[in-house]
Amino acid sequence: xxxxxxxIKSLKPKDKPYKVFDxxxxxxxxxxxGVKKWRIKYYYNGKDSIYTVGDYPAVSxxxxxxxxxxxKEMLAQGKNPAVxxxxxxxxxxxxxxxxxAEWADKQTNKWSEEHKQTILYRLERxxxxxxxxxxxxxxxxxxxxxxxxxxEEQGKKRYYQTxxxxxxxxxxxxxxLRVLRV
Numbered sequence: 001x002x003x004x005x006x007x008i009k010s011l012k013p014k015d016k017p018y019k020v021f022d023x024x025x026x027x028x029x030x031x032x033x034g035v036k037k038w039r040i041k042y043y044y045n046g047k048d049s050i051y052t053v054g055d056y057p058a059v060s061x062x063x064x065x066x067x068x069x070x071x072k073e074m075l076a077q078g079k080n081p082a083v084x085x086x087x088x089x090x091x092x093x094x095x096x097x098x099x100x101a102e103w104a105d106k107q108t109n110k111w112s113e114e115h116k117q118t119i120l121y122r123l124e125r126x127x128x129x130x131x132x133x134x135x136x137x138x139x140x141x142x143x144x145x146x147x148x149x150x151x152e153e154q155g156k157k158r159y160y161q162t163x164x165x166x167x168x169x170x171x172x173x174x175x176x177l178r179v180l181r182v
Contacts (some may be wrong), residue, residue, distance in 0.1 A: 002023060003020065003022040003028065003061060004061070005060075005061055007020075008020075008061065009026060009038065011028065011035065012032050013031065014030070015031060015032065016032065017029060017031050017032055019039075020032055022064075023040040025040065025042055025070060026039075026041050026064060026065065027040075028064075035052070035055060036056040037052060037053075037055055037056070038052070038053035038054055038056060038059050038064040039051065040066070040067070040071050042071060042075060043082075043130075044080050044081070044082075049081075049082060050125070051081045051082055051085065053065075053067045053070055063168075064122060065108075078135075094133050094135050095132060095133055095134065095135060096128070096131045096132055096133075096135075096136060096139060097128050097132035099136055100123055100128075104119060107119075126150075126151060126156070127146065127147060128144065129134055130146070130147050131144075131147070
């Protein structure tokens with residue numbers, strides 16, 4: 001059964017999530033909350049796999065079918081579509097500096113503007129020079145420890161303690177210290 005936009009729009013949530021197939025492994029997955037997600041069922045190295053295309057209506061029926069052709073092409077070349085997707089998916093923000101700025105913006109309802117500016121100044125002054133250009137996934141515990149020890153040597157014990165107890169932009173500074181058993 002081929003899907004149409006009218007059929008897709010008429011799909012309603014049920015007690016359990018369900019699938020409605022378009023053909024060749026392409027289907028729309030309807031959640032209990034009514035979210036409709038395009039997925040492609042495929043086999044790679046003898047294993048059943050699922051490739052998530054995106055949500056409907058952001059991804060149209062035509063775009064989903066086009067993605068299906070791309071997935072088939074990757075499989076024909078011996079490539080795993082899920083791995084290829086991860087390679088080409090951009091990391092939002094990416095660097096410690098960008099993600100730390102997002103993190104600080106999210107603290108706005110908890111912090112006064114003055115406190116936010118103080119934190120941003122300290123990040124700029126003591127952290128960004130060492131970690132700002134690194135992607136979050138590239139930051140290691142020894143790098144964090146190096147910064148904290150520099151602060152301690154400079155007599156900035158308060159800053160050391162503050163940074164050591166925060167989870168700045170997803171980087172657990174306390175966790176890094178725990179890993180190093182400091």
